[in-house]
Amino acid sequence: MANDEMDYNIVFPDEATSETHWQGTKEPVVILLGWAGCRDKHLTKYSSIYNEQGCVTIRYTAPLKTVFISESFGYKELRRTALKLLEILFDYEVEHSPIFFHIFSNGGFMLYRYIVELLHKDKQFSSLCVIGALVDSAPGSGNVRGAVRALAATLGPKISPVLKYLLLALFAVTVFLLRIVLYPLTKYVHKNHYDAVQERPPAWPHFFLYSRADQVIRPRDVRLFADTLKFKGVPVDSYDFVSSVHVSHFREYPEQYTCKCRNFLIACMKDTDGTFMRKRHRVRDQ
Template identity: 80%
Template sequence: MASDEIDYNIVFPDAGTSERHWQGTKEPVVILLGWAGCKDKHLSKYSSFYNEQGCLTIRYTAPLKTVFISESFGYKELSSTALKLLEILYDYEVENSPIFFHIFSNGGFMLYRYIVELLHNDKQFSSLCVIGAVVDSAPGSVNIRGALRALRATLGPKISPFLRYVLLALFAVTVFLLRVVLYPLTKYIHKNHYDAVWERPPVWPQFFLYSSEDQVVRHRDVELFVGNLKQKGVPVDLFDFVSSPHVSHFREFPEQYVLKCRNFLVACMKDLEGTEKKKRHLIQNQ
C-alpha cells in the first residue's frame, strides 16, 4: 500500500498466534528494509516467518535511484523516507510496541542509518522502544567493485548491453570521485552510511549475518564494524555462513537462518521483559 509517496506492506498477525508466542505482552513490530532492487515477493518470504511467530511486519525497499544515485551524490532523500516509515507506527497506533529491525545489504543499511539518526536526535521518536536488529550482508565500506556487482545484478538482463556499460561506467566514475578521491572533503557534508553509524551507533542489540564468500560486501568490513560496536559497549554478535552469496543466506540455509533470527528476537524480548521487571521493582520500592 502507499502512504505519503512511499510504498510499503504491512501484515498484522493472527491474534491467536500472537497470544501463543507472546502470552499477553505486546507483539513485536518487525520492520524489514530490503536490499537495492529487492522485490516485495522476495522480502515477504522473510516477513512470513516473523508473522508465523505472531509479529506485525512492515516491509519497505528504497527505490534504486535513491540508493545508487541520490546517496552517491550526497542527496539525503532517504532521511525523509526514514521519517515517514517511523510515522507509520503512529498511523497504525503501534508506537508503544517493541520495535525490531531486519536490514538487508547496503541498500537497507543506508535507510537504517537515517532511522538511527532520527531515534538519536528527534524528540518525537524518543519514546519508541527498539529492542534489536538483524543485519544481513551489511554494512560494507567503500567497495567500488562490489557496488558495481550489485548494480549489474540489479539492472538485470532486460537492459541493453550498451546502456548497461554506460550506466556502470558513469556510476564507477562518480563513486570513485565522490567517495574515494574527494571523500576527505565531502564527508563533512555527507558521511557515508558506514562511517555515520560507526561513529554514532545505536545502543540496542544487533546480530550481523554475513558470509566470507560475499562478493558485494567484504566480510572484513562487517567484522571491523562489529569490532567497533563491541568497543563502544553495544551488545552485538555475528555469524558467518561461510559459503553463501550476498543476501542469499536464507536461500542457502533456510532452517538455520530462521532459527537464528527467531532466537535472537526472543532473546531481545526477554531482555525487554527483564528491564521492565526491574523498573517495576524500583517503583514499588520507592
C-alpha cells in the first residue's frame, strides 16, 4: 500500500503461516530499506524471503534526490523520512512486535542511520524492540569512484550521454569536495552515515553480507565497520560472497542468501536458552 506522504508497501502474513513459524509469539516486522534506484519489484523478491516465514514486511526505498543530492550537501531530509517510517509501525499497530531491518547499500544505510538516531533519542519510539539488522553491500565511506558508479547505474541508459556525464562530473566534484577535502570541517555540521553509526552504534546484532568483487562498496570499509562495532560490544557476524557484484548476492546465490537471512532472523528471535522469545525487552544503546 501507499499513502500521500511516502511510497511504501506493507504485507501481512496469514495467521496459519505465522503460527507455524513463530509458535504463538508475535511475528517479526521486517523493514527492508532499498538501495538507491531500487524498484519495488526488486525489493519484493527479498521481502518474499520473510513473507514465507510468516513475517510482516515493510518495503521502502528513499528517493534518488535525497540519497545523492540532499545527503551530499548535508540536508537531513532522510531524517523526516525515517520518522514517518517508524510512525507506520504505530499506524498499523505492530509497534509491540519484534523489529528487524534488512538494509541495502549506502542508499538504505543512509536512511538506517537516521532511524538509529531516532531510536536512541526520541521517547516516542522507546517502546520499540529492535532485534537485529542484516546489511547487504554496505556501508561504505569516502569512495568517490564507487559513488559515481552507483549514480551511473541508477541513471540508466535512457538519459542522454552528454547530460549523464555532466551530472556524473558535477556529482563527483561535489562529493570529493564536501565529503573528502572539506570533511574534516563539514563533519561538525553533518557527519556521514558511516561515521555517525560507527561512533554511536545500536546494541542489537548486525550481520554484514558483502563481496570482495563489489566495485561500489569497498569490502575493507565493510570489514572495518564490522570490526569497530564488534570492538564496541555489538554482536556482529559477516559473510563474504567473494564473486558476486554489488547488491547481487541474492541473484547469484539465491539458496545460500535466503538461508543466511532466515537463520539470522531466527537467531535474533531466540532467547539465550534457544526458545522463541515469550517476553521481549527493549534493546537500547549502552
